[in-house]
Amino acid sequence: MPRIQIDGKPVEVSDGLNLIEAARLLNIEIPHYCYHSGLSVVGSCRMCQIELEFNGRKSIALGCNTLAADGMQITTTSDEIRSIRRAVLEFYLQHHPLDCPICDDAGECDLQNYYMEHGLHDSRVDLAEKKHKHKVIDVGPTVVLDSERCVLCTRCVRFCREIVGKDQLGVYGHGSDAELMNVPGTKLDNDYAGNVVDLCPVGALTDKDFRFKRRVWYLKRTPSVCTGCSRGCNISIDWETSRSYKDSGRRIQRLKPRYNKMVNEWWICDRGRYSYHAVDAPNRLLMPISNAEEREHGVSIIAVLARAAAKIEAVIDQNGPASIAVLGSAHSSDEDLFMLKRLFADHLKVQNIDVNLPGEANGSEDQILMKADLAPNRRGAQAIGAVPWGGEGQNGEAILEGAREGEFEILIIVDHDLTQYLGEKALHKLRKHTGYILYLSSHSNGMSEIADDVLPLAMWAERAATYTNFQGRIQRTSQAFDPLGLATPEWKYWYELAAMLGCKCDYETPQEVFNAIGEHTESFKGLRWDDLGDQGLMLTDAPEPAYRKIQCPNPLPAY
CATH class of the missing domain: 3.40.50.740 (Rossmann fold)
Structure with a gap:
């Protein structure tokens, strides 16, 4: 097992672990957009760059596709790395719309969070020069896309292809004209479509069911289990009851998947995701x-x-x-x-x-x-x-x-x-x-x-x-x-x-x-x-099942 140092802190990690995951063991967050633990590594967002010293050489490397090796020394907070992150963020924000006040992702947006932590630069782009793309695109029965907000991390594309085995979203065009959209002739209508909203690090993909319902900082979160089928996926209940002027009959605002390696990993199906409406259905029995x-x-x-x-x-x-x-x-x-x-x-x-x-x-x-x-x-x-x-x-x-x-x-x-x-x-x-x-x-x-x-x-x-x-x-x-x-x-x-x-x-x-x-x-x-x-x-008489990666039997390649 490799022994490495991250920001001066020693840690022993398992073989095959990348530097983002290794840093998490020390509660060090290496910022990233495209990387997700459940998807293939593409290294396209460039946010996870770190300073690496190994075998007497210093270099700038990507935390997502660099595997830990014995003797590595990693720095995540040097002046050079801060400057790189600030430059990458400026690139992402160059044409990003100024609609945080109306964005459902405000309060849990990685673009907001990373800007406050690593950016804090003044924009050098005049509002009139900002490039406009399609907004409020109905990509499927449950999801809305705002292309102007998209950072082209391709998490949603890879999820559909690798986990669900469906080719329903893709990135088309080149350079500043590149844009996320439906694969021609398809809709985002698979049984797990809601997961792309969870995966989206910004507010590009939003859930029609939650859209404009509550500000996330008002929500309370309770860990629970989905009772929609015999799988028992782990979930979080996001709920809010004190603002009765806003959809007063709705206590649960949304369900989110909660990680459990042996049950559902990071995902839940849409059947379970939207089953919560029964909790506040008009035909609930309230008295004997x-x-x-x-x-x-x-x-x-x-x-x-x-x-x-x-x-x-x-x-x-x-x-x-x-x-x-x-x-x-x-x-x-x-x-x-x-x-x-x-x-x-x-x-x-x-x-x-x-x-x-x-x-x-x-x-x-x-x-x-x-x-x-x-x-x-x-x-x-x-x-x-x-x-x-x-x-x-x-x-x-x-x-x-x-x-x-x-x-x-x-x-x-x-x-x-x-x-x-x-x-x-x-x-x-x-x-x-x-x-x-x-x-x-x-x-x-x-x-x-x-x-x-x-x-x-x-x-x-x-x-x-x-x-x-x-x-x-x-x-x-x-x-x-x-x-x-x-x-x-x-x-x-x-x-x-x-x-x-x-x-x-x-x-x-x-x-x-x-x-x-x-x-x-x-x-x-x-x-x-x-x-x-x-x-x-x-159960004491039930053996622990072998781990299996949660995905379809015939996944498609990332691209």
Whole structure:
């Protein structure tokens, strides 16, 4: 392993590491535009030049395509390097438009940041001499291009070609006439198009969904995990709630990918990126609803749970636990499913429990990130045991069939909208033959109209929880803001219901529930909330998968 010095500080680095990455180990930032850790090296922006002394020779080298070698001495802050950076920045700013006040990237723009740190020169170009290019170009369904702001770093071009395998953006023309644009006859419409906005170091590529919505310095950032499919990509929630005059119903302003080498690296798909709109959708359930006697809004959560507890107790006393069925959800967290199992399977001895239903909606799947299974926690449900058990236990398909034939007096459903699974006749039979239906959901739908009692669920951004992805990696979400209305995390409902039914559980936080999972569930044995960190941990019986670079199976060359 090479030993080098950067600005007088010694560091030992791994073989094959370039100088930008080596400097990061010492928290030294070598400025750059074209370089990105997940893309090929092109060395075109010239911002990363450093002073290199090696084998008795001094030279100016590029930090991005110079690999660390034993004995190198690198200087990143000499007078000569400062002068070079200032000259390169002046070149970039020569024709750059003066529209920072209206640019969405203001506040997180590398051109702004580097100018303040390395530039601070007076412009020698008269405004009338500035070269104008195309502005507000609709390059695809989600992205807008402003060519005047573009520094031609080609990150977006390389991403489309190398990661997605699509030739959709390119640089055309020569010299000062060079311009980023769509490849003729194409649109930027791949499933990962939003990543080019994240990659753009300036404000050339902006997201239509976020455009002119908020200033970035108003945003708060919360680390989380995408619950849009079973992959569990790591994300950051950028949110803001104090400026109600600006799109007051929108708390989440955008989602950004968060690096996790073993899950999603630097990327997320657009399906997950824009899934946050469901959190503040107009059909969110904000309070419990009771249809038991007549449609009754304003009923309390405790009243609904007390009614459910009384009915469950009466049915079990009269006909036993076989007359109850529970359709849980693979969209529920590990904590939710553990408490569901603890109450219904362990305490009440209900055998008919499942999270799987025939005909569940699937999404598209590829060999980059997207999974067809849109449930974030099916693997967790399996590991926790939210499945049929005992000789008489029925799976989801059998539960639906049995409910239509009147086998169950009580049906408890989480998340599943049965009006999407069953025809009108079958749904009518189920409703007619089932004495009591308790439904838990985050949104109103057909099922909330026909259930006896409905409880509103908090969503992933409104709560702290864990989810186990398809590989067996347990990852945490964090609570960004309070739930809407009276929406409540699912596990808390089971906790309250358990207390009413004589099942004592001393858990007051999701952290305590997860720690209990680590004590009572074999696949989670010994795991604790604080151990998960920001990258997650594997189930104890699941091997760590081999690392694979996140990209399509047939990438195109950079150019």
